[in-house]
Amino acid sequence: MSLTTKDSILKSTHIQHLYQRAGFGISPKKLEKLSGLKKKEVVKKLFKSSKSITHLYMSTPDIDAFMKADTPKSDPKKFRELIKVSRSKLKDYNLAWVDKMSTSNEELRERMTLFWANHFVVRTNNIVFSQRYNATLRKYALGNFRDFVIAIAKEPAMLSYLNNQQNRKGKPNENFARELMELFTLGIGSYTEKDIKESARAFTGWGHTFKGEFVLRKKQHDFGEKEFFGVKGNFSGEDIIDLILKRPECAQFIAKKIYLHFVNDIPNEGRIGELAIVFRENYSIDEVMRYLFMTNWFYEEDVIGQKIKSPIDLLVQLKRTIPFSFKKPKEFIYIQKLLGQVLLEPPNVAGWAEGKSWIDSNTMMVRLKLPSVLFMNGTIAFDVKGEFEDSYEKFNKKSNFNRRLTVTKNWEVFHKNYGHLNYEELYHHLISTTTNKGTQEFLQSLKKTNKQEFCVQLMSLPEYQLC
Amino acid sequence: MKRRDFLKSSGLASTALFVPSFVQAYGATGVIPSHKKIVILQLSGGNDGLNTLVPYTNDIYFKNRNTIARNKKDVLVINDSHGFHESLTDFKSLYDAGFVSVINNVGYPNPSRSHFRSTDIWHTASGAGEYLKTGWVGRYLEEVVKKPLGAIEVDDTLSLLMKGHSINGLATKDASLFYKTTKDAYFGKIIDKYTATHLSEHNLGYLYKTVVDAKSSAAQIYEKTKVYSSSQEYPNNAFGKQLKTISEFINSGLETQVYYASLGGFDTHANQLNSQKRLLEVYSKGIAAFVKDLKRTGAFKDTIILTFSEFGRRLKQNAAKGTDHGAANMVFLLGEKLKHPGMYNKPDNLANLDSNGDLIYEVDFRNIYASLIKEWLKTEPRSILSGKFKALGLV
Numbered sequence: 001m002s003l004t005t006k007d008s009i010l011k012s013t014h015i016q017h018l019y020q021r022a023g024f025g026i027s028p029k030k031l032e033k034l035s036g037l038k039k040k041e042v043v044k045k046l047f048k049s050s051k052s053i054t055h056l057y058m059s060t061p062d063i064d065a066f067m068k069a070d071t072p073k074s075d076p077k078k079f080r081e082l083i084k085v086s087r088s089k090l091k092d093y094n095l096a097w098v099d100k101m102s103t104s105n106e107e108l109r110e111r112m113t114l115f116w117a118n119h120f121v122v123r124t125n126n127i128v129f130s131q132r133y134n135a136t137l138r139k140y141a142l143g144n145f146r147d148f149v150i151a152i153a154k155e156p157a158m159l160s161y162l163n164n165q166q167n168r169k170g171k172p173n174e175n176f177a178r179e180l181m182e183l184f185t186l187g188i189g190s191y192t193e194k195d196i197k198e199s200a201r202a203f204t205g206w207g208h209t210f211k212g213e214f215v216l217r218k219k220q221h222d223f224g225e226k227e228f229f230g231v232k233g234n235f236s237g238e239d240i241i242d243l244i245l246k247r248p249e250c251a252q253f254i255a256k257k258i259y260l261h262f263v264n265d266i267p268n269e270g271r272i273g274e275l276a277i278v279f280r281e282n283y284s285i286d287e288v289m290r291y292l293f294m295t296n297w298f299y300e301e302d303v304i305g306q307k308i309k310s311p312i313d314l315l316v317q318l319k320r321t322i323p324f325s326f327k328k329p330k331e332f333i334y335i336q337k338l339l340g341q342v343l344l345e346p347p348n349v350a351g352w353a354e355g356k357s358w359i360d361s362n363t364m365m366v367r368l369k370l371p372s373v374l375f376m377n378g379t380i381a382f383d384v385k386g387e388f389e390d391s392y393e394k395f396n397k398k399s400n401f402n403r404r405l406t407v408t409k410n411w412e413v414f415h416k417n418y419g420h421l422n423y424e425e426l427y428h429h430l431i432s433t434t435t436n437k438g439t440q441e442f443l444q445s446l447k448k449t450n451k452q453e454f455c456v457q458l459m460s461l462p463e464y465q466l467c
Numbered sequence: 468m469k470r471r472d473f474l475k476s477s478g479l480a481s482t483a484l485f486v487p488s489f490v491q492a493y494g495a496t497g498v499i500p501s502h503k504k505i506v507i508l509q510l511s512g513g514n515d516g517l518n519t520l521v522p523y524t525n526d527i528y529f530k531n532r533n534t535i536a537r538n539k540k541d542v543l544v545i546n547d548s549h550g551f552h553e554s555l556t557d558f559k560s561l562y563d564a565g566f567v568s569v570i571n572n573v574g575y576p577n578p579s580r581s582h583f584r585s586t587d588i589w590h591t592a593s594g595a596g597e598y599l600k601t602g603w604v605g606r607y608l609e610e611v612v613k614k615p616l617g618a619i620e621v622d623d624t625l626s627l628l629m630k631g632h633s634i635n636g637l638a639t640k641d642a643s644l645f646y647k648t649t650k651d652a653y654f655g656k657i658i659d660k661y662t663a664t665h666l667s668e669h670n671l672g673y674l675y676k677t678v679v680d681a682k683s684s685a686a687q688i689y690e691k692t693k694v695y696s697s698s699q700e701y702p703n704n705a706f707g708k709q710l711k712t713i714s715e716f717i718n719s720g721l722e723t724q725v726y727y728a729s730l731g732g733f734d735t736h737a738n739q740l741n742s743q744k745r746l747l748e749v750y751s752k753g754i755a756a757f758v759k760d761l762k763r764t765g766a767f768k769d770t771i772i773l774t775f776s777e778f779g780r781r782l783k784q785n786a787a788k789g790t791d792h793g794a795a796n797m798v799f800l801l802g803e804k805l806k807h808p809g810m811y812n813k814p815d816n817l818a819n820l821d822s823n824g825d826l827i828y829e830v831d832f833r834n835i836y837a838s839l840i841k842e843w844l845k846t847e848p849r850s851i852l853s854g855k856f857k858a859l860g861l862v
């Protein structure tokens with residue numbers, strides 16, 4: 001066991017581990033800068049660099065103009081056209097988001113934004129709503145959880161995704177109320193069907209305009225008395241959220257989610273309980289994350305290098321080591337599809353399952369082949385399913401076996417950042433987990449005459465899939 | 468105590484995990500999967516059932532579909548009220564021969580009209596408000612077959628349908644390409660260096676095991692199928708190729724029990740007539756060639772083909788000569804000895820629609836799964852499906 005106190009010096013491997021989980025890895029230069037600092041200083045710096053909020057904004061002038069002046073009914077043809085524009089902009093936005101994660105210095109904020117995107121899950125075809133949503137996730141990523149839940153509940157992307165637009169007095173739609181409790185705050189089993197029915201009434205009339213502004217439609221809102229968790233009152237949506245947050249199950253549920261994502265796939269009830277106590281105090285995300293990164297157990301052997309990187313983690317880390325870009329955005333989306341995670345396109349409101357479920361024979365082969373495809377001009381021998389569009393011809397024509405991707409990579413950045421490391425150091429920088437003896441022997445047997453090649457070989461190991 | 472339970476409790480089953488799967492035989496798990504095959508085909512995008520099996524005498528139908536309704540003269544009449552879409556000529560011959568069961572009004576309570584969500588529901592066999600992380604075929608692999616080779620998706624990415632917690636099916640549409648990929652020099656070298664100690668490590672062990680499994684499964688598929696090539700002619704399109712691949716897998720004696728493929732493009736919001744006509748022809752011709760191919764080798768008697776769509780389409784057509792997402796829809800079962808050849812139940816009731824104007828389900832799709840699991844795969848449905856679903860006596 002490696003006991004570290006807040007005043008002890010944080011070991012290099014532990015700094016790397018912290019940055020793997022709280023960010024997307026660390027450059028050798030930054031590691032050098034942080035080496036020799038005390039644990040509390042390293043953690044403090046991590047939070048300090050994420051104090052600022054830099055939003056990811058992409059301009060959409062045509063769509064903005066239409067949303068300002070028109071409605072789908074006033075010009076249906078233009079509207080249909082713009083839906084297509086919006087879809088394609090969302091693909092650009094996907095790439096821009098990956099770019100941001102790959103270059104931002106607000107690493108913790110970016111990591112938290114990605115984490116919450118898989119907690120408060122939405123899917124929308126509207127690029128304006130999508131950007132707004134992304135901004136809200138980023139704004140509250142380290143903020144107060146209560147404010148966060150309320151802000152999310154009022155987002156147009158969420159209101160339309162979970163059908164709250166159709167939630168009206170006398171004809172409640174329970175979708176949002178159910179997921180609010182099941183997936184966002186309490187977890188299944190901590191409420192009754194009656195609680196869902198009653199709380200759905202409190203969210204009646206919560207909707208958004210075509211422009212994307214939140215509105216409380218008073219005529220559709222049920223101002224009457226509700227009975228929620230056995231308490232009676234003329235509860236509003238905000239009241240319901242407050243009542244939910246009073247339950248200890250809420251802090252417990254979020255603490256568990258944080259633990260599983262940031263620490264280990266295997267829950268540890270004692271550690272989760274610790275986090276829950278800290279979280280429940282003020283529902284401050286900043287505080288609970290600080291606490292987590294200051295614990296001793298976060299740096300233990302059973303935690304380091306034990307998690308399977310998500311496809312987006314994998315891609316961002318590859319990109320941070322050797323920057324690359326695609327001439328055709330579609331190709332990058334296609335890689336994400338093959339790996340099983342397309343950013344902005346979660347499978348359902350429960351989000352991606354993470355952990356082992358990222359891995360099957362096919363995704364594993366893609367993972368191991370990906371570095372050589374990206375960086376060594378390899379080909380990729382896969383094809384993906386057609387989209388849900390009237391596009392049978394396109395689908396049929398698209399037999400893209402062995403397609404070569406139009407990827408541009410920047411080896412200069414790699415040499416600048418990693419060139420001074422020897423082969424041994426490069427290995428330790430890229431691989432967090434302990435490598436099996438057989439694999440070590442294999443690595444030793446490799447001719448080490450080319451650092452680029454060696455780097456790609458390391459990235460192609462099963463061990464590289466872990467962080 | 469059942470043999471399987473004994474093996475589980477004695478720890479033998481778990482030590483089997485530490486043996487590379489290429490030396491694992493069925494015996495290691497104590498369950499011999501039946502030789503019955505299920506081929507699952509998804510008409511992806513939501514096929515319009517009302518123009519597939521046309522109620523050509525129904526006024527409500529004509530009133531709601533003023534430009535896309537099909538008349539008696541357009542359809543392949545099967546009785547005095549219904550006829551198949553004109554593209555389904557070959558399919559209708561199979562129907563006439565008693566090889567098709569049409570189960571009408573299939574769906575589930577509180578239907579989702581999202582492609583993604585509803586596909587998930589069909590794949591995981593969940594209710595509308597339940598989010599399962601595994602597919603029902605994945606759970607069958609985990610419970611019964613115990614290895615990835617038990618189920619193949621003829622595609623390059625694996626759908627939720629085929630995923631279990633720790634065992635997943637395989638995706639491939641080209642056995643030799645799949646094999647070549649796993650034979651990739653670097654890939655091969657990593658596997659050569661794997662040792663049993665890797666497998667004891669939590670996630671790292673799982674990663675290595677997956678690589679080893681992929682390689683050994685690819686080799687098994689390749690070895691089995693390389694000597695066999697179907698002489699049957701298939702339509703020259705992607706769906707035809709997928710079916711040909713499945714028939715080659717089945718006819719070459721591969722042990723795989725469940726196959727899955729999808730035919731996309733059914734999301735006909737605009738100008739439906741042309742696209743559906745073309746798609747149903749692809750389906751009908753493909754499936755006819757497939758059945759012929761399986762019959763030739765005698766494999767058809769051990770095969771059931773299930774065709775579904777994630778939802779049906781709305782009765783009322785839209786302004787763009789298409790139809791929007793609906794709810795209940797029909798399912799086709801094909802096989803040699805069906806218990807209910809022809810119409811399993813009465814088709815569409817257009818007078819009684821839900822608040823969206825969509826068909827209301829009458830048969831829960833999970834009862835169809837329960838039938839296949841119990842009556843065809845001889846497995847207790849409760850071990851695969853969450854909740855109790857009665858088998859319907861279909862196969």
